[in-house]
Amino acid sequence: MNFDEYREYDATGLAELVADKQVSPKELLTLAQERASAVNPRINAIVRDVPAEPADGRSGPFAGVPFLIKDLAQDYAGLPTSAGSRAQMSLRASEHSTIVQRWLDAGLVIFGKTNTPEFGAKGITESVAWGPARNPWDLTRTPGGSSGGSAAAVAAGIVPCAGANDGGGSIRIPAACCGLVGLKPGRGLTPFGPGTAESMHGAAVQGVVSRTVRDTAAMLDVISGSEPWGPYVAAAPDSSYASCVRTAPGKLRIGVRVPSAITPAPHREAVAAVEGTMRALTELGHHVEELPQAPFDDAALARDFLLTWFVYAAWELEEAKRLTGAGDESFERDTLIMAALGRSTSSVDYVDAVQRRQEHTRRLSTFFESYDLLLTPTLATPPPKVGEFDLPAVLQLAADALLKTRLARLLRYTKIIDDMVDKNLGWVPYTQLANLTGRPAISLPLHWTADGLPLGVQFVAPLAGESLLIQLAAQLEQALPWAERIAPN
Numbered sequence: 001m002n003f004d005e006y007r008e009y010d011a012t013g014l015a016e017l018v019a020d021k022q023v024s025p026k027e028l029l030t031l032a033q034e035r036a037s038a039v040n041p042r043i044n045a046i047v048r049d050v051p052a053e054p055a056d057g058r059s060g061p062f063a064g065v066p067f068l069i070k071d072l073a074q075d076y077a078g079l080p081t082s083a084g085s086r087a088q089m090s091l092r093a094s095e096h097s098t099i100v101q102r103w104l105d106a107g108l109v110i111f112g113k114t115n116t117p118e119f120g121a122k123g124i125t126e127s128v129a130w131g132p133a134r135n136p137w138d139l140t141r142t143p144g145g146s147s148g149g150s151a152a153a154v155a156a157g158i159v160p161c162a163g164a165n166d167g168g169g170s171i172r173i174p175a176a177c178c179g180l181v182g183l184k185p186g187r188g189l190t191p192f193g194p195g196t197a198e199s200m201h202g203a204a205v206q207g208v209v210s211r212t213v214r215d216t217a218a219m220l221d222v223i224s225g226s227e228p229w230g231p232y233v234a235a236a237p238d239s240s241y242a243s244c245v246r247t248a249p250g251k252l253r254i255g256v257r258v259p260s261a262i263t264p265a266p267h268r269e270a271v272a273a274v275e276g277t278m279r280a281l282t283e284l285g286h287h288v289e290e291l292p293q294a295p296f297d298d299a300a301l302a303r304d305f306l307l308t309w310f311v312y313a314a315w316e317l318e319e320a321k322r323l324t325g326a327g328d329e330s331f332e333r334d335t336l337i338m339a340a341l342g343r344s345t346s347s348v349d350y351v352d353a354v355q356r357r358q359e360h361t362r363r364l365s366t367f368f369e370s371y372d373l374l375l376t377p378t379l380a381t382p383p384p385k386v387g388e389f390d391l392p393a394v395l396q397l398a399a400d401a402l403l404k405t406r407l408a409r410l411l412r413y414t415k416i417i418d419d420m421v422d423k424n425l426g427w428v429p430y431t432q433l434a435n436l437t438g439r440p441a442i443s444l445p446l447h448w449t450a451d452g453l454p455l456g457v458q459f460v461a462p463l464a465g466e467s468l469l470i471q472l473a474a475q476l477e478q479a480l481p482w483a484e485r486i487a488p489n
Contacts, residue, residue, distance in 0.1 A: 003157070006031045010212040010483065011065045011161040011219075015107070018064035025054035025064030029109055032066035036112065036158045042139060042489055045114055045152035047130045050076055052111035061218060063107030069163040070150050071113040072120045073192065073199065073206070074100050083316075084118040084127040084146075085335075087326035098191040098227045099206045103163065106222045114162060115149030118335050119316045121309070123173045123428045124389060125149055128332050132386045135177055136487035137453055141383040144174035151178040151209045155487045161215045167204030168305060169378075169431025172443035176378035176456030179445040179485060180209045181216045181473065184431075185466055187438030188232035189224050197231045200312055201354055203435040211483045213473045216442075217241040220466065237467050249471035252286045254459075255371040261299035262429035263380040269455050270377040273447030277375065277457045280446070280479055288375070295367035295374065296433065301360050302425065304353040305432040311350050314342030328403070333396065336403050361437040368462040373472070376430040378443040378456040389423045434460050442469045445482045 001023050009017065017023045029052055040046050048071060058064055069076065072083045075093035082088045096104070103110065115125050115133040125148025126132040133148045135141040136156040143152040147164035151174030154162050164171045166184040175182025190206040192199050208219045220241040226234045237244075258266060258274050281288045317331060317339040328336060367374065391399065434441035443456040461469050477483075 001027060001031065003031055003035055007157045007486070009160065011062055011210065011215045012212070014065045014160065015062045025056060025058065025109055028064060029054040029066050029111060032158055033111065035156070036153075039136070039156045039158065039489065043134045043136055043143070043152045043156055044131055045133055045149040045156065045158065046112040047071055047082075047115045047149065048079065048113040050079060050110050050112055052109050054109045058107040060105055060107030061222060065108055066159050067103060067108035067110050067162065068112045068114050068150060068153055068159050069100055069103070069110055070116055070147055070165060072116045072146065073097065073165050073196075073204075074113075074163050075195075076100055076110065076113070079113070082129060083120065084116040084129055085320060085331065086129045087320045087324050087330040089129060091324055095194065098193045099163070099223050102191075102223050114147070114153055116146045117148075118332050119313065120146035120165070120167065120170055121313055121335065121338060122146060122424060123169060124384070126386065134386060135383055136489040137179065138383070138451075139489055140385055141453065142177060142386055144177035144383065146170040147174045147209060148177075151175060151180055154178065154180055154209055154211060156489065157486070160212075161208050161210040161219060164209045165204060165206045166435065167200050168309065168435050169428050171207050171209060172378050172431050172441060172456070172458060173428050175209050175443040175445070177383040177454060178209070179448070179454030179482060179487070180211060181213055181445065182209050182443040182456070183207055183216050183220065183466070183469065184434055184441045185220065185224065186440040186463060188230070189234050189466070191223070191225070191227040191230060193227045193229050197229065200308070200435075202438060213470060213477045214242065214245045216473075217245050217470045235464060237464070241467060241470055244467045244470040245474040247471050249468060249475060252372040252472065253370065254281060254286055254288045254373045254375050255291045255295065255367065256288060256375045257291045257294050258377060260294065260380070260429040262302055263426050266377060266380040267382060269382050269447070269449045270380050273455050273457050274375065274377055277446050280476060284475060284479060296360050296363040298429070298433070300356070301433060301436060302429065304356050304360075305436055306425070307345060307349065307353045310338045310342035311345050312342065313338035314340075333391070333399055333403070337399055340403065357436045360433070364433070364437050364439065365462065372461075372468065373465075374460040376458050376460070378430060378458040379427055380429055381427040382449050382451070382453045382455055384427060430458055439463065440466045440469055442473055444473055444476060446476065446480055448485075
């Protein structure tokens with residue numbers, strides 16, 4: 001098998017070849033590693049090697065298939081999990097994360113860890129520790145974040161599928177930037193242990209980015225389910241997620257919303273992405289209806305998301321200091337700013353924001369009484385340029401001055417915060433809804449811009465809606481196939 005042949009198969013297809021002894025796990029690993037050696041210097045997707053053992057005789061649905069895991073919340077025993085931070089570059093994991101063990105049990109051959117921003121706190125992948133990851137569709141563009149390294153690796157053909165996780169869009173944003181499928185499962189369906197019961201009060205979940213719907217579905221079968229130390233007993237679907245790929249969704253009622261409170265006028269390509277999807281859905285027999293207003297208070301949701309995000313950043317920074325003994329100099333300026341804002345938030349305000357998630361959830365649940373799914377763009381703009389969100393030099397100096405004093409709390413009253421919010425959330429205002437409400441959502445690569453850049457669309461489902469999302473995604477994949485598209489880098 002050569003690389004061109006390897007590139008034609010998704011993970012499910014490669015597993016079938018291994019099972020039929022048409023190709024060996026060692027041969028597949030060699031192809032993946034050779035591809036990584038050729039393209040990783042350009043895209044900076046893989047940041048750490050994992051000693052792989054592609055032995056014949058592996059069992060599991062993905063036996064012998066090369067795989068990459070994210071260098072955040074996906075621990076591999078004996079290796080550091082940096083979380084994109086200089087402070088944690090040598091912080092070795094004592095045991096596998098549950099999700100990593102499930103991937104190993106499925107027979108996957110893990111040979112590397114992928115790039116992520118510091119603590120996964122941004123929708124771009126540009127850390128000081130590892131440097132920026134780049135989009136294989138355009139090396140000047142971001143692959144998104146925080147699972148940007150995984151998405152870049154899949155889009156570049158290193159592997160057909162890779163580990164990811166999502167606390168505010170970190171599966172769906174990179175999928176949309178890189179022309180991939182990105183499913184965020186609902187709260188509690190996939191494990192975050194054993195060290196953590198759930199992350200961000202359940203807003204963050206584990207998953208993958210992939211080229212095909214059937215890989216996403218089969219991977220969800222592999223990783224879903226409760227763990228003994230987890231907070232929930234995950235309800236099993238009536239049939240496997242993989243079987244949903246072969247099941248028609250029926251006629252669906254789909255509500256559509258494009259403007260948002262943060263971005264009232266999205267880029268014309270984001271609008272075109274949704275319009276094209278609406279036409280396809282209508283041709284497939286679905287009822288599609290544009291909504292005159294958002295089915296939830298998106299401005300309030302954005303505020304609540306950012307408040308809890310900043311407090312969580314403060315906790316992550318302090319936890320990293322406790323584990324490593326690092327000082328502020330080991331963390332990025334933006335992380336220190338977010339942490340300072342988090343520390344300046346009162347405990348009452350924080351709990352208030354967490355409690356208000358129920359208001360957002362109830363409003364969305366009321367919407368689902370009339371509609372089966374919500375359709376939005378995944379991104380409000382095409383993938384931004386690498387470095388586009390760097391603070392201007394004058395604001396960097398101002399932030400550094402405040403951080404070095406006891407006046408860091410005053411950051412919330414400066415233009416620095418407006419600049420960070422507008423730039424970092426303004427292009428991705430749609431994804432946080434599913435995290436705060438715990439609902440499943442998927443980004444599908446249904447649009448390419450005039451410049452040849454991917455720009456996905458998002459579907460949000462009610463509780464236990466993963467099967468429905470997979471059914472519709474498979475139907476759209478058949479109508480508007482995307483897996484044969486090949487990134488130029």
